[in-house]
Amino acid sequence: MTAPLSIASARALHLAAQGLLTPPRRKAVKADVLAAVRRMAQLQIDTIHVVARSPYLVLFSRLGPYAPQWLDEHLADAKLFEYWSHEACFLPIEDFGLMRHKMLNPIGMGWKYAAEWHAKHRKEIDKLLAHVRASGPVRSADFTRSAGKGNGWWDWKPEKRHLEVLFSTGHLMVAERRNFQRVYDVAERVLPDWDDARDLPPREAVLPRLVDNTCRALGIVRADWIADYYRLPKRPYRDELHALADAGELLPVTVEGWKEDAFVHRELAPLVDPARDGALRSTVTTLLSPFDPVIWDRRRASTLFGFDYTIECYTPAHKRRYGYFCLPILHRGRLVGRVDAKAHRAQRMFELKAVHIEPGVRLGAGLAVDIGRAVRKLADWHETPVVEVGDAPKEIARAIGAD
Incomplete structure (x- = not known):
């Protein structure tokens, strides 16, 4: 066998x-x-x-x-x-x-x-389709709101909803x-x-x-x-x-x-x-998007990596455990932690608000150096070469060489 x-x-x-x-x-x-x-x-x-x-x-x-x-x-x-x-x-x-x-x-x-919207506004939607066919490509931004500013997807201007129907x-x-x-x-x-x-x-x-x-x-x-x-x-x-x-x-x-x-x-x-x-x-060490295929099925990520992940940008600030937009750290086949990061593009600064290492993961010199290199590489690609480190283990801050 x-x-x-x-x-x-x-x-x-x-x-x-x-x-x-x-x-x-x-x-x-x-x-x-x-x-x-x-x-x-x-x-x-x-x-x-x-x-x-x-x-x-x-x-x-x-x-x-x-x-x-x-x-x-x-x-x-x-x-x-x-x-x-x-x-x-x-x-x-x-x-x-x-x-x-x-x-x-x-x-x-x-x-x-939006089937109900489609049924209710079929004439306007057909008219918009005819306009695009006759006049060429459009963006939602090409249409102005009748009043005020939208507060979210539930408050889209009609033309944006029409475009979404025609897209679907x-x-x-x-x-x-x-x-x-x-x-x-x-x-x-x-x-x-x-x-x-x-x-x-x-x-x-x-x-x-x-x-x-x-x-x-x-x-x-x-x-x-x-x-x-x-x-x-x-x-x-x-x-x-x-x-x-x-x-x-x-x-x-x-x-x-x-x-x-x-x-x-x-x-x-x-x-x-x-x-x-x-x-x-x-042999890869890198930071992952919360919407990476490796992590987007939380149960699969838990089964394969023993990693419990929830994106917290939709969680009230006082209830967050790790941060607004944490990026999982992939290190040599394991998910060993997560970083709460923000790119300040105008200031050319990459802010590492916090680094969280998973329970049971030993933060040795090799891991710290690999994480530091991964952060630096990401910051440079963002064209935010100045890295500022907040709440992070001293080994990682040292490896990054924070500015």
Whole structure:
């Protein structure tokens, strides 16, 4: 009988799939951005920019210093597209067909498709679509509010709601982003070669491909991890995983301490024996976005890393344990802590408000130096080279060489 994988080996396989096993061997080029998104299958979009906005930070964690505009250029060149998958995400254009069925029938998307608003304002929405088709791309900012300033998504101006409806139904797509603002255009101009009659995959083919994408992106999976990645209906996906295993796409494995069946994607099959023997080890130290695929499924992160993470920017200040926008610290295959950071771009200063090391993690000289280098590297990429350290262990402050 084949020996089971250790949890550490399972983590190594997961990080290998995510592009976080070893540091980049060379300076990043534009094609690496597209390759990284394809490897993850999707890149979550979030507008919080206490540090770099999440999609750019997720890429930095894998690529090291790179030009953020490369992501924007891939979107403008239609090599990526935006849609609702895990949440609002950039996705490889070759997966457009996997999302197209949702666009054509968005009723099951909940708040992401305002069906009642659509029904109530159909004439105005159709008029807006005709305007874009005739006059060209628009932004929400092109339309003024009738009074006052919006207080949140529940208080959007009507045109913004109309644009969101047209986006969810696939009539409009995001043609590009300007200063991170969506620029909408009609789908037939963004993807002129797409033809539903010719290109739309059969509905029954979509789920197996989404499950396979998930397995490839995660590297090692269990049935209870599948639903979250693309926000599929919440249920175990045992039958789908066993079908993929029967087709040779997945390799069944056992993991110490897990009662659940586990599977490794075939692309990682050559790494399974080295992982089992302890020879596959992550050598990466970096800071992760709260919306990184490694961390966005909190239960999976807890199972794989023993790491309990909640983003606290939505938590009242007096109830926060760690800070407003904490970045998990990935160090050589483990999540060893978190940093509460803020980039002050105008002052060219990177503020490290606090560094929290996980219970049970020994803060030796090597770990402190690795964390210090990771912080410095991130600060330099932000063009905030002055690092100010607040509440942090003295070993880390010394390693950073705080200004």
